[in-house]
Structure formats: structure tokens, C-alpha cells
Amino acid sequence: MIAIEARGLTKTYRVYQKREGVWASITGLFHREFKTVEAVRDVSFSIEEGEMVAFLGPNGAGKTTTLKLLSGLIYPTSGEAQVLGYVPWKREHAFRRRFSLVMGQKNQLWWDLPAQESFQLHREIYRIPDEQFRKRRDELTELLEVKDLVGQPVRELSLGERMRMELIAALLHSPEVLLLDEPTIGLDVVSQRRVQEFLRYYQAERKITVILTSHYMKDVEALCRRAIIINDGEIKHDGPLSEIVERLSRHKIILLQFGMNEQPENLERFGNVIEVMPPRAKIEVDRQLVPEVLAAILAEYQIADVGVQDRPLEDVIAEVFSQSNANTRDD
Ligand SMILES: Nc1ncnc2c1ncn2[C@@H]1O[C@H](COP(=O)(O)OP(=O)(O)OP(=O)(O)O)[C@@H](O)[C@H]1O
Ligand SMILES: [Mg+2]
16 A cells, blocks of 8 residues: 655745845845745655655755645645645645654744643644553653653753654654654764664554655664655655665775874875865775775874764765766656
């Protein structure tokens, strides 16, 4: 069964172009200039019930816009979508009770109230029966280890704790579709991992359908098997995440800090020099060659500090879609 389907979804915004200068601002009152931004263009995909799909792309790619369309927060300019058989922007009550949208950058809980009050509010909005509500709340607060914090005003909680409360609020009514827009943004590594672990457990247990956007490859790797890549409002790739992970790990970035009297020169021999900002330099190196290259550099230069990192997700995404364009594989 297909849970989420988008066909030719397009959303354009008209944005006011401010012209420069005072005179232009005055005439601008009479003669406004608009520019159209195509936030999402002809986006199509379908997601099976119980799938957990990563939605990846650089800033401004159209991820949030797509999730807003699928939640019915905004209307499309053209195209169609169905979520659990409902057209989201019709905003039927029955639909609202079956999905949830969590935005890492936005608060859905009442800031000055303890989370438990917001939970009560959700109980009423979604008309969750008392017994079920209590059971769900206790189960979720236990799983996310925030039982002792539900009575504290939300504004006093740490970002990680607040995010976990947001998740609880979003799941109290047992939605079958969960749309997660950067649920781990800004979280420290420990909180990030806790959210990941929870989501993995919960999804496996309940077999809900999830779309997850994230800039952190770690989240995505931990949770999803399929990735849809979007850039400039268009879908560039839809396939197994393993392909992307493989590309991501094919190369590593070596970060070097050179000693006081050392010049970071002639580094091209070691790999693809990404940046030289004395006393620092960044080189991209084939994963297998990292030990060898590090040894050679350390033997030749006086190095104050060294680190090895993964390539940024954004770079890999750029590579993936430049190649899929070249292969004319997008259809
Ligand atoms: N309400 C709006 N009015 C005008 N333009 C908008 C609006 N919302 C989004 N856009 C534009 O549409 C494009 C896509 O935005 P969107 O928020 O969907 O990107 P995103 O992939 O979520 O990016 P990020 O990773 O930064 O969250 C951007 O160019 C953005 O500036
Ligand atoms: Mg976004």
C-alpha cells in the first residue's frame, strides 16, 4: 500500500523585489516588482506504508516546502498529492488525526507551560480517549527518558529535552505518517543519538511511514534505507541510501595544522587540496590512502594538529546529482 504520493507538485512564491535607492522605494509603492521563486518544481514520488525515507538536499532545496505541502499547511501552485488517501490541503479532520509534522526549528509546545499541559491540550484537540492518552504519554515519556521533566515549563528545558517533548506531543495521537523536518538540528551528539535511537525503535515497533529531512548524515544512515535528493526544487535522485553512503565514505578530508615555521606548500602530491589558509590546510584523500598519506605528511612537515573527517553531505549530494544529470537518468 502506498502511504504518500506526490505527482507533479509545484509551489511558486511571489516575492517582492526591493529596488535600490530612495527614489526606487518611493516609486516602488506604485510599481511593485515581483519575482517568482519556484520552491518546488514538478516533484513526484511515492512512499510505501512503513517506509522511512530520507529527504536530502542543500539549503533552500525545497525540503520544508514539500513537507508543508504534504501536511496541508500550504496549497500547491499545481500538482497533486495524497497522504493515506487524503488530499492534505483539504485539511480534513480525519486526516489531521493520522499524521504529524515535527519541525526542529519551530516550537509546537507552549513555551511558558509545562509539557504535560501541552500534552493535555493535544489530548483534547485530537480527542484521544483518557485511558489511551495516559498509556501513550507514560510509554513515550519513559522511552524518551523525560518523565521527571514534564512538569517543568518548556522554556527551562534544554534543546534536546525540548525536542523529545515535541516528539511526544507529535506522537500522542498515534499518527501513521510522521514528517520530520530536521528533528535533530542544533542538538549535541548525545541528544542527537537518543532521538535517532528512539525513532528507530518506534518506527520498527509501529511500522509508521516516515519522511526525514536532515543535514546530518549520521541521522539518515541510522534510520533510512532510501534517499530522495532534491535540489533547486527538483528531485535529482531517488534510490538506496547505501549508494550515497558509499560515495560519502570513498573519500576523507584530512585537516592539518602546520607548525610555526612550516609552510603548507606542495600538498597537491597528497590529494585534492580543498583549502590552504596558513597555518591550516584541508586535503581530500581516497579513504584507503589516508594512513599512508598521513604518514608521509607527518614525516615531511612539522605538524601541530591533525584531524580526519567525512566529506560534507552537501558535497556528496552535489556529486550525485551532477552525475545523475550527466547520465540522463532522471526521469
Ligand atoms: N514563504 C515563502 N516565501 C517566499 N519564498 C519562500 C517561502 N518559503 C520558501 N521559500 C523559498 O523556497 C525555496 C525552498 O525553501 P525550503 O524552505 O523548502 O528549503 P529547504 O530545502 O527546507 O532548505 P533548508 O535546508 O535551509 O531548510 C527557497 O529558495 C526559499 O527561499
Ligand atoms: Mg528546511
